Amino acid sequence: MRSLRPLEGQVAIVAGGGSGIGAATTTLLASLGAEVVVFDLNAEATQKIINQAQGEGNKCSFKQVDIRDEDAVVRNTDEVFKQLGRIDICVNAVGVTGPTGVPVHEMGLKAFRDTFDINFFGAIALQAAVSKYMIQAKYGRIVQLSSIAGKEGNPNMGPYSSSKAALIGLVKASGKELATSGVTVNAIAPAVVRTPINDNTDPKVVAYMLSKIPMGRMGETQEVADLISFIVSPECSYITGFVFDLSGGRATY
Numbered sequence: 001m002r003s004l005r006p007l008e009g010q011v012a013i014v015a016g017g018g019s020g021i022g023a024a025t026t027t028l029l030a031s032l033g034a035e036v037v038v039f040d041l042n043a044e045a046t047q048k049i050i051n052q053a054q055g056e057g058n059k060c061s062f063k064q065v066d067i068r069d070e071d072a073v074v075r076n077t078d079e080v081f082k083q084l085g086r087i088d089i090c091v092n093a094v095g096v097t098g099p100t101g102v103p104v105h106e107m108g109l110k111a112f113r114d115t116f117d118i119n120f121f122g123a124i125a126l127q128a129a130v131s132k133y134m135i136q137a138k139y140g141r142i143v144q145l146s147s148i149a150g151k152e153g154n155p156n157m158g159p160y161s162s163s164k165a166a167l168i169g170l171v172k173a174s175g176k177e178l179a180t181s182g183v184t185v186n187a188i189a190p191a192v193v194r195t196p197i198n199d200n201t202d203p204k205v206v207a208y209m210l211s212k213i214p215m216g217r218m219g220e221t222q223e224v225a226d227l228i229s230f231i232v233s234p235e236c237s238y239i240t241g242f243v244f245d246l247s248g249g250r251a252t253y
């Protein structure tokens, strides 16, 4: 019979756990028994998620980390290892849309650099920081939140689409590098999911994204968290460097 708390004894870092997909993932992994440490910029929002998980009797704590700050990412990851003795799981759900509603030729390089700093360079810093502990332990599960925008490209979301495509390259390269190490590296490519990230997205862009989804609806954060809970489980042992689609039928390849 399967345990109700299959992740008991494991330590997970969930970056971006203060909102949306990261928050749903934090709540779910903690309820499955993992000790979850959330890295996020937004202390107030994250504290609510932590309080809720702790109120349900689960282990959950918070470190305020700006994922753009490589030193802070490394320092806080090292602290997690020092305090808890292991890092089994790392889910990176930090992300921003960057500017939307403007075509690439009018966007300017700064918009790309700013978006890449969070969505791509931050992701590399975090992945590198946890990898060394996972390789040492000969076990680990890393999940990066990419997007269908990275597989297909969303018009007028050039910086976002490009940063999410870059993440796919990262996951495919490092998944192969670590293939015999016991550490898996995978990505998820959701279509639109109902979270605050879309609050400031140009409505025309949101309408475009919805029109491409055969199921005709947004995804829910719980649906993403449920997929993540499988990818980070010991049972997901023969899949690495893969991009899991979660797109209501938009992507079927």
Ligand SMILES: NC(=O)c1ccc[n+]([C@@H]2O[C@H](COP(=O)([O-])OP(=O)(O)OC[C@H]3O[C@@H](n4cnc5c(N)ncnc54)[C@H](O)[C@@H]3O)[C@@H](O)[C@H]2O)c1
Binding pocket: 015, 016, 017, 018, 019, 020, 021, 022, 039, 040, 041, 042, 045, 065, 066, 067, 068, 092, 093, 094, 095, 096, 118, 145, 146, 147, 148, 189, 190, 191, 192, 193, 194, 195, 196, 197, 198
């Ligand atoms: N919601 C969607 O439609 C959708 C679709 C595809 C992919 N994604 C990806 O999923 C991930 C999660 O998205 P979401 O919709 O839950 O977003 P969200 O805005 O609800 O949450 C993002 C979290 O990241 C944190 N964050 C932002 N910048 C940060 C920084 N510099 N350092 C640390 N934390 C920072 C925010 O405080 C927030 O808690 C993102 O990578 C996003 O691109 C989302």
